[in-house]
Every structure is written in C-alpha cells, then in structure tokens.
Amino acid sequence: MTTVTGAMLAQVVVSGLLAGSLYALVALGLALIFGVMRVINIAHGTLLMLGSYATYWWFTYLGWNPYLSLPAAMGLLFLGGVHDPVDEKPLEKRAPELSSLLLTFGISISLVNLAQLAWTSDLRSVEFLTGSYLLGPVAFSKARLVGFAFALGITVLAFLFLGRTKLGKAIRATAQSREVAMVCGINVGRIHLLTFGVASALAAAGGSLVSVIVAIQPEMGQVWTFKSFLVIVLGGAGNYPGALLGGLLLGLVEQLSSLYLTTQVSEAIAYLLLVVVLLIRPTGLLGGRT
Amino acid sequence: MKRLGPALLALGLLAWLALWPLWASGYRVRFMLELFMWVALAQSWNLISGLTGYVSFGHVAFYGTGAYTAGILILRADWPWPLAVLAGGVTAPILALLIGYPCLRLKGPYFAIAMLGLNEVMRVVVSYFDGLTGGGLGLSLPTLHASVPVYYAMGATALGATILAFAIITSRFGLRLMSIREDEVAAEAMGIDTSRYKLYAFLLSAVAPGIAGGLFARDQGYIEPISVFPLLTTITMIVMCLFGGKGTIFGPVLGAVLLSVFQELVWARFLYVHQVLFGVIIVAVVLFMPKGILGVLQERYRLPRTI
Numbered sequence: 263m264t265t266v267t268g269a270m271l272a273q274v275v276v277s278g279l280l281a282g283s284l285y286a287l288v289a290l291g292l293a294l295i296f297g298v299m300r301v302i303n304i305a306h307g308t309l310l311m312l313g314s315y316a317t318y319w320w321f322t323y324l325g326w327n328p329y330l331s332l333p334a335a336m337g338l339l340f341l342g343g344v345h346d347p348v349d350e351k352p353l354e355k356r357a358p359e360l361s362s363l364l365l366t367f368g369i370s371i372s373l374v375n376l377a378q379l380a381w382t383s384d385l386r387s388v389e390f391l392t393g394s395y396l397l398g399p400v401a402f403s404k405a406r407l408v409g410f411a412f413a414l415g416i417t418v419l420a421f422l423f424l425g426r427t428k429l430g431k432a433i434r435a436t437a438q439s440r441e442v443a444m445v446c447g448i449n450v451g452r453i454h455l456l457t458f459g460v461a462s463a464l465a466a467a468g469g470s471l472v473s474v475i476v477a478i479q480p481e482m483g484q485v486w487t488f489k490s491f492l493v494i495v496l497g498g499a500g501n502y503p504g505a506l507l508g509g510l511l512l513g514l515v516e517q518l519s520s521l522y523l524t525t526q527v528s529e530a531i532a533y534l535l536l537v538v539v540l541l542i543r544p545t546g547l548l549g550g551r552t
Numbered sequence: 553m554k555r556l557g558p559a560l561l562a563l564g565l566l567a568w569l570a571l572w573p574l575w576a577s578g579y580r581v582r583f584m585l586e587l588f589m590w591v592a593l594a595q596s597w598n599l600i601s602g603l604t605g606y607v608s609f610g611h612v613a614f615y616g617t618g619a620y621t622a623g624i625l626i627l628r629a630d631w632p633w634p635l636a637v638l639a640g641g642v643t644a645p646i647l648a649l650l651i652g653y654p655c656l657r658l659k660g661p662y663f664a665i666a667m668l669g670l671n672e673v674m675r676v677v678v679s680y681f682d683g684l685t686g687g688g689l690g691l692s693l694p695t696l697h698a699s700v701p702v703y704y705a706m707g708a709t710a711l712g713a714t715i716l717a718f719a720i721i722t723s724r725f726g727l728r729l730m731s732i733r734e735d736e737v738a739a740e741a742m743g744i745d746t747s748r749y750k751l752y753a754f755l756l757s758a759v760a761p762g763i764a765g766g767l768f769a770r771d772q773g774y775i776e777p778i779s780v781f782p783l784l785t786t787i788t789m790i791v792m793c794l795f796g797g798k799g800t801i802f803g804p805v806l807g808a809v810l811l812s813v814f815q816e817l818v819w820a821r822f823l824y825v826h827q828v829l830f831g832v833i834i835v836a837v838v839l840f841m842p843k844g845i846l847g848v849l850q851e852r853y854r855l856p857r858t859i
Contacts, residue, residue, distance in 0.1 A: 302661040361838050363607050363664050368834030375827040488669040526680050533673040540654040
C-alpha cells in the first residue's frame with residue numbers, strides 16, 4: 263500500500279464532501295416521506311433514475327443545459343408525485359409500514375423494467391462540464407463542484423421551506439402527530455400528497471445532478487434508495503438537519519475507505535457502518551425518533 | 553377417516569414426483585427441479601416475512617451464500633457435494649445472525665432496507681475475495697452428472713421447508729410470530745420476547761435458501777456473482793408467496809406452482825415485460841388481495857386456518 267500523503271487526504275475529504283452533498287439532497291426527500299407517512303419509499307431511487315433520464319433526453323434531443331433542466335425535472339416529478347400511489351386508504355388500517363414497503367417495492371420494479379423496455383439497459387451519459395479545477399494539489403471535478411453548489415442550495419431552500427413557510431410547518435406538524443395536526447385544521451391527506459411531491463422533486467433534482475457525473479441506466483436507483491436510507495439512519499430518523507450531516511458523513515466514509523482499501527469495498531464499508539450504527543446508536547447521531 | 557383422503561392424495565403426489573425422473577424427459581425433470589427450488593425459497597420467505605411481517609428484500613443473499621459455500625468446499629476442499637450443500641445450509645443462517653441481530657431489534661423498515669442492501673454488498677464481497685471465490689470470473693465445478701440426485705435433494709429441501717412451515721404455523725412459536733405481525737407492541741406487552749422470536753424465524757428462513765443455492769451451484773456447475781445474487785430471484789419468491797397467500801402453509805406452494813407454469817408458458821420469453829408484471833402483481837395483491845389466493849379461498853369456503 264502506498265503511503266497516504268496530506269494532499270491525498272485533502273483530495274479525499276473534498277471528494278467525500280462533494281459526493282456527500284448529493285446523498286444529503288436525495289436522502290432529505292426520503293426522510294420527508296418517512297417522517298410524514300411513516301413509509302420508506304423503496305421507489306425513491308427509481309424516481310431519481312427518472313429524473314436522470316429526463317435530463318438526458320432533454321440534453322440529447324433538445325440540447326438543454328442539464329442544470330437548466332433541473333427545475334423542469336423537479337417540476338415534472340413533483341406533478342407525478344402529487345398523484346402519490348402510496349397513500350391508499352386500505353393500507354392505513356393494518357401494518358401500514360410493511361404493506362407500503364411491499365407496495366413501493368412493486369412500483370419500483372415495474373418502473374425500472376418499463377424503463378428497461380423503453381430505453382434499454384445501455385449505459386448513457388450526459389457529456390457536459392467535464393474536467394476539473396485545480397487548487398494546489400487538490401482537483402475539484404467541475405460537474406461535482408457545481409452539483410455540490412446546487413445540492414447545498416436546494417437543501418437550504420428545502421430547510422427554509424420546512425422551517426419558515428406555513429405549508430412547511432404543516433408538514434412538520436403532520437410528521438410529529440397526525441391526529442393533533444388534524445385537530446389543528448391541517449388537511450392531512452393534502453399534506454401527504456404535497457410531501458410526496460416535494461420528495462419526488464428532491465429525488466429528481468438529485469437525478470439531474472448525478473446525470474452529468476455517473477452513467478445512467480434503469481437500475482441505477484436501487485443503490486440510491488439504500489444510501490439515502492443509510493443517511494437517514496446516520497442522521498436520525500425524523501431529523502431533517504441530520505440528513506445533511508449523515509449525507510456528508512457517508513460521502514467522507516466512502517472516500518476514506520476507498521483511499522485506505524479499494525473502491526470496490528467502499529460499498530461494503532458503508533454497509534458495515536449501517537450495522538454498527540444500528541447496534542450502538544439506533545436513534546442516529548443527532549438523536550430523533552425511531 | 554376424514555383425514556384419509558388428503559393423506560392418500562399427498563402420498564400419491566409424492567410417489568408421482570419420486571418416480572418423475574424415471575419417465576419424464578430431462579427438460580421436464582429440470583422444470584420440476586426449479587419448481588422445487590421456488591417452493592423452498594417462497595416457503596422460506598414466508599417464514600420471516602409472511603409470519604412476522606418483516607419484509608426481507610434480500611433473501612437471495614442466503615441463496616448466493618449457500619451457492620458459494622458449496623462451490624468453494626467442492627472445488628477447494630474436495631468435499632463430496634451432498635456435504636458441501638448442507639454446509640451452505642449452515643453458513644446462510646450465520647450470515648442471517650450477523651444481519652438479523654442488529655436489524656431485527658428495531659421496529660419498522662430498518663430490517664427491510666438492510667436486506668435490500670445486503671445483496672449488493674454480498675456481491676461486492678464475493679468479487680473482492682477473488683482468491684477464494686474466483687471473483688468476477690466465477691467458479692467452475694468439476695463436471696458431474698448428478699441431475700437426478702440433485703432433483704431428489706431439491707425435492708427433499710422443498711418438502712422439508714413445507715414441513716417446517718407446517719410445524720411452525722401450527723405451534724405456539726408460530727402464534728407468537730403472527731402476534732408480532734398483528735401488533736408488535738401488544739405482543740411485547742403480553743411477555744413475548746419479540747426480538748428473539750423474530751431472530752429465530754429469520755435464522756430458520758435462511759436454511760433452505762442456503763441449501764437450495766448449494767444445489768443450484770452443483771447442478772449448474774458454474775457460479776458467478778451475477779448468477780447467484782440476482783434481485784430477480786428475491787422478487788420472484790416474494791411474488792410467489794404473496795400471490796399464493798402469505799402466512800399460510802400451502803400458499804407459497806400454490807404461488808410457486810402457478811407462477812412457475814405461467815413463467816414457463818409465456819413470460820420467460822419477454823424478460824422485462826415479465827418483471828413489469830411481477831411488480832404489478834405485487835401492487836395488486838397488496839392493495840386488493842392482501843391474503844393471496846389461498847387467503848381468499850379460506851374465507852370463501854371456510855377452510856381451516858392451518859392450510
């Protein structure tokens with residue numbers, strides 16, 4: 263093994279934070295749905311995949327700048343999301359969490375395979391903003407740097423929306439207690455739909471941003487569902503700022519493990535992290551409800 | 553006297569299946585072998601997910617673990633294949649213990665997502681230790697014409713998994729598991745150590761996939777990470793169990809038989825369409841027929857709960 267220099271370490275920290283901001287953005291959507299509906303949306307990564315494809319097709323056929331198509335993708339998936347299929351009445355009665363897991367799993371399989379039918383499983387990429395900036399010995403990939411800025415910006419906007427606006431407060435109230443929110447005059451059904459729409463839009467934003475970084479193919483989403491969940495566990499379920507912290511942490515851990523071990527095992531290390539956190543501190547690093 | 557009819561029917565069916573390789577063509581023997589495998593897998597998934605309600609999205613990880621255990625023992629340690637296959641039925645529950653212990657102590661979806669990731673991780677791990685596992689190149693086992701013994705072994709695994717399901721569902725242990733599914737907090741309040749019983753169910757549910765994976769490895773003679781850790785296998789066992797009726801004894805068998813036949817007749821020719829349909833079936837069953845075919849029949853014809 264080669265010795266690890268300071269420059270290499272700096273590079274790894276930079277890459278980790280850049281990647282982590284994307285994890286945080288995507289995980290925030292999953293955390294929102296989980297908070298409000300007590301549902302883990304297995305199809306979350308699939309929505310990200312759809313966002314990536316939307317960006318790809320707009321780029322390929324219409325020549326749209328991927329960063330300009332980002333709001334379009336967000337809007338598209340928001341509209342798709344507010345027709346949320348998850349919030350079905352029969353599920354509320356018994357074991358809603360577990361039935362809805364199966365339900366979103368089924369939706370995810372169907373969407374992934376429809377994508378495979380429609381677009382084949384060829385790897386596609388959006389060739390935009392290649393290369394990187396050099397700052398001393400540390401390279402900043404252009405696409406990742408811009409992605410970082412967008413991810414952070416959208417995450418901050420989402421926090422502002424949740425913290426400052428009336429709708430955002432209604433979402434948080436519903437997450438805290440469905441019944442009390444109802445008593446306060448919040449239309450819980452509409453909040454569910456809105457939350458699903460916002461979460462889908464966040465996934466789409468993630469999809470647009472990663473489309474210029476990684477290869478696009480129908481099955482790319484599953485790993486994002488898993489990583490988003492890992493981020494939620496790290497930060498603490500139901501704790502939205504925790505998602506940001508968890509995302510950055512996951513990025514760092516992955517990059518560090520690929521420095522000291524190999525890139526291949528970084529996924530296994532992330533998994534180990536999940537198991538260890540669940541063993542030691544199941545409420546996540548920032549606490550929160552389980 | 554009342555029970556004589558079903559018993560005779562079961563004996564007749566067993567005898568017919570036992571004699572099957574004597575007169576059926578190789579292709580049909582293979583079809584039946586795969587059917588046995590699906591029965592064993594769907595039945596195992598039923599033990600953890602059908603009974604306790606804890607959904608396992610990565611059950612194929614145990615299948616792959618069994619396949620690699622058997623493959624490595626046969627190739628690198630010269631074990632006779634029946635023994636190596638049984639060893640797969642031991643290593644898979646060990647993996648289940650490592651994952652289940654931290655994840656099953658928590659309620660809700662932690663377990664489900666941990667299982668979703670497990671499969672990917674096992675694929676990575678297997679590729680990483682390429683000295684032992686052959687990495688992405690896979691393992692080629694020495695040729696052996698053992699189709700018929702493997703057929704019987706797979707049949708025994710399916711039968712064993714079904715008998716295990718019968719024993720559990722008709723026992724107090726089974727009732728405890730089902731009470732976890734219905735209301736975990738209430739189950740705990742009644743003094744049931746839910747974490748422990750969930751873990752037991754999970755360990756038992758890993759045995760048959762481990763053995764079936766080992767038999768698959770012996771039968772195919774060649775395994776690679778992609779061939780023994782496919783997400784599709786998990787999806788298929790889930791669909792079969794849900795469709796037939798989760799939490800019942802013969803639901804997974806029924807689901808495996810019906811879907812295997814359909815698969816054979818139509819779907820396998822259109823891979824992606826067939827997977828889209830699987831997704832649609834899951835959604836439809838969860839929304840409109842949560843108890844599956846057998847559950848509907850039970851209600852309509854007042855069949856006993858233990859079927």
